[in-house]
Amino acid sequence: MSAESSLRFLRQLQRLLDEGLFTSTYKYALLQALADLSVEQEPGADGGLWLAVPEIAEKFVEYYWRQALPFSPPAGAASAVTPDRSPLKPLLQNTDGQAAVITHIVAARSRAPGGSLAALRQDTSAWLALRNKVASVIRGMPLWKLQTVPGEATEFLYRKAEFRDDRIRLLPGVPAAFRNFHGLVTNLVRGAWVARVQRIPGNREVLGETASLEGFLFGTDRATLAPWREILRDHQSGRCFYCRSRVGGAGDLDHFIAWSRYPVDLGHNFVFSHPACNLAKREHLAHPEHLRRWRESNLEGGDALAAAFDAARLPHDRERSRRITVWAYGQAELAGAHAWVEGRRVEALGSGWRSALGMEQVRMAAEEGAEYR
Numbered sequence: 001m002s003a004e005s006s007l008r009f010l011r012q013l014q015r016l017l018d019e020g021l022f023t024s025t026y027k028y029a030l031l032q033a034l035a036d037l038s039v040e041q042e043p044g045a046d047g048g049l050w051l052a053v054p055e056i057a058e059k060f061v062e063y064y065w066r067q068a069l070p071f072s073p074p075a076g077a078a079s080a081v082t083p084d085r086s087p088l089k090p091l092l093q094n095t096d097g098q099a100a101v102i103t104h105i106v107a108a109r110s111r112a113p114g115g116s117l118a119a120l121r122q123d124t125s126a127w128l129a130l131r132n133k134v135a136s137v138i139r140g141m142p143l144w145k146l147q148t149v150p151g152e153a154t155e156f157l158y159r160k161a162e163f164r165d166d167r168i169r170l171l172p173g174v175p176a177a178f179r180n181f182h183g184l185v186t187n188l189v190r191g192a193w194v195a196r197v198q199r200i201p202g203n204r205e206v207l208g209e210t211a212s213l214e215g216f217l218f219g220t221d222r223a224t225l226a227p228w229r230e231i232l233r234d235h236q237s238g239r240c241f242y243c244r245s246r247v248g249g250a251g252d253l254d255h256f257i258a259w260s261r262y263p264v265d266l267g268h269n270f271v272f273s274h275p276a277c278n279l280a281k282r283e284h285l286a287h288p289e290h291l292r293r294w295r296e297s298n299l300e301g302g303d304a305l306a307a308a309f310d311a312a313r314l315p316h317d318r319e320r321s322r323r324i325t326v327w328a329y330g331q332a333e334l335a336g337a338h339a340w341v342e343g344r345r346v347e348a349l350g351s352g353w354r355s356a357l358g359m360e361q362v363r364m365a366a367e368e369g370a371e372y373r
């Protein structure tokens with residue numbers, strides 16, 4: 001991407017966030033969905049990407065699932081909730097009453113075993129019913145309102161005229177722009193989302209001055225990681241993924257592509273490791289030598305993992321995990337990043353990661369070079 005087209009993309013995105021006409025938080029969810037799907041899916045030869053509305057709806061459910069929980073200030077924070085104020089409710093995501101997506105999710109959650117999204121997905125008819133309801137909300141408004149700022153329609157992401165078979169097409173160069181700026185877009189969107197929720201009048205008395213709203217809206221629940229850890233421990237015969245020696249004690253579950261780089265809990269992205277190895281790796285990407293072993297162990301050897309994840313009702317998607325990994329390493333290479341080897345040792349990443357993932361080089365180069373116009 002040229003510097004000029006990058007700037008134009010970011011400037012237009014910033015306008016949508018600043019000036020777009022919305023009473024709900026849907027535009028944030030929609031932008032985040034477009035950015036995430038640009039990472040997780042393969043664009044066409046022209047650099048554009050067709051996305052079905054139900055795929056976007058699935059992302060909405062993932063983001064709002066957590067946000068549809070009753071809000072309670074985290075332990076330790078000064079309570080803004082008066083004792084007589086009960087029961088706790090989800091935060092409002094719309095200035096005029098609750099957003100329909102939250103209402104649909106709250107209803108679906110009450111019927112899902114353990115209130116778990118993974119459990120709901122296994123009940124195909126309940127899952128599709130929820131996805132369809134959310135899809136119809138998206139079709140009804142946010143999809144066509146997103147690119148409208150006062151006085152003009154700026155169709156720089158996709159065009160209403162191209163909508164067909166329930167699909168939109170991200171214009172050539174847009175998926176590449178979202179891939180290049182994924183971290184930046186995520187931070188812009190989340191910052192604006194948190195500020196919006198905080199400003200909705202009905203939320204003020206519940207929120208008070210709580211500073212941890214971002215954690216509530218976008219955090220992860222560490223406790224839910226334990227079942228993953230046991231599956232990965234078995235898969236690796238009790239050895240640390242990184243140094244390959246035996247792990248005494250509980251061990252750690254490591255996001256192979258760090259949560260801070262791409263916040264998703266998908267089975268094949270996890271490895272089991274020593275707490276010390278996990279800590280030393282921090283937010284780094286692992287060296288291509290680790291990457292090669294991840295490919296062999298978790299992608300090529302991923303059928304056994306998939307079966308274990310299914311049995312434990314844990315979400316996984318090998319192809320999505322592979323795409324996220326390709327994106328993360330591609331971005332890191334462009335940024336001239338270092339990769340973690342062991343302990344405090346890091347090395348320049350270079351291009352060796354492609355062969356570690358068994359990829360040909362030409363396709364990647366063509367894709368990252370796609371111009372946003």
Ligand SMILES: [Zn+2]
Binds near residue numbers: 241242243244245277
């Ligand atoms: Zn280790």
